[in-house]
Amino acid sequence: MHFYRVKIIKHLSERNFLFFAIVWTVFITVASLVNFNNVPKVAIPGNDKLVHFLFYFFFVVFWSFALHKNFYLKKYSFIIIVFAIVYGIIIEVLQGLLTTTREPDLYDVFANSLGAIIGYFGFYCVKYKFF
Numbered sequence: 001m002h003f004y005r006v007k008i009i010k011h012l013s014e015r016n017f018l019f020f021a022i023v024w025t026v027f028i029t030v031a032s033l034v035n036f037n038n039v040p041k042v043a044i045p046g047n048d049k050l051v052h053f054l055f056y057f058f059f060v061v062f063w064s065f066a067l068h069k070n071f072y073l074k075k076y077s078f079i080i081i082v083f084a085i086v087y088g089i090i091i092e093v094l095q096g097l098l099t100t101t102r103e104p105d106l107y108d109v110f111a112n113s114l115g116a117i118i119g120y121f122g123f124y125c126v127k128y129k130f131f
Contacts, residue, residue: 021062025087028055032091035101052088052111053118060084060119068127077124081116088112 063080089109096104 017062017066017068021059021066024059024062028059028087029091031055032102033094033098035099049107049111052108053115056084056088056112056115057119057122059087060116061123064120064123064127068123077120081120084116084119085109085113088116 060080063084064077067076067080089112092104092109092112095102
């Protein structure tokens with residue numbers, strides 16, 4: 001009986017991470033493409049890049065946990081990282097094409113990419129309990 005309970009809990013947690021990964025992806029898309037001119041801005045140097053880093057850090061972590069059953073294959077980890085980086089580039093291009101209040105920034109792409117790569121290593125460390 002205990003085996004089935006553990007299996008059910010594991011299955012539910014995988015579904016939860018898939019839900020979080022999808023919601024987080026939609027959140028990044030909306031937060032990147034919607035006009036927030038009416039929201040007061042806080043001027044902290046580098047804050048924008050930290051937000052980009054964290055968006056894509058959690059993007060990779062959520063998708064990695066959601067797909068971790070197949071994650072033992074290195075190609076899946078590579079696909080998640082590449083997808084996150086390409087997604088970040090597409091969002092930056094769309095900011096220039098679809099919005100009038102935002103413009104694409106190469107440094108945002110670097111922050112997104114670094115967040116995605118560090119997110120993978122964070123997931124890997126948690127999965128294999130390096131810390």
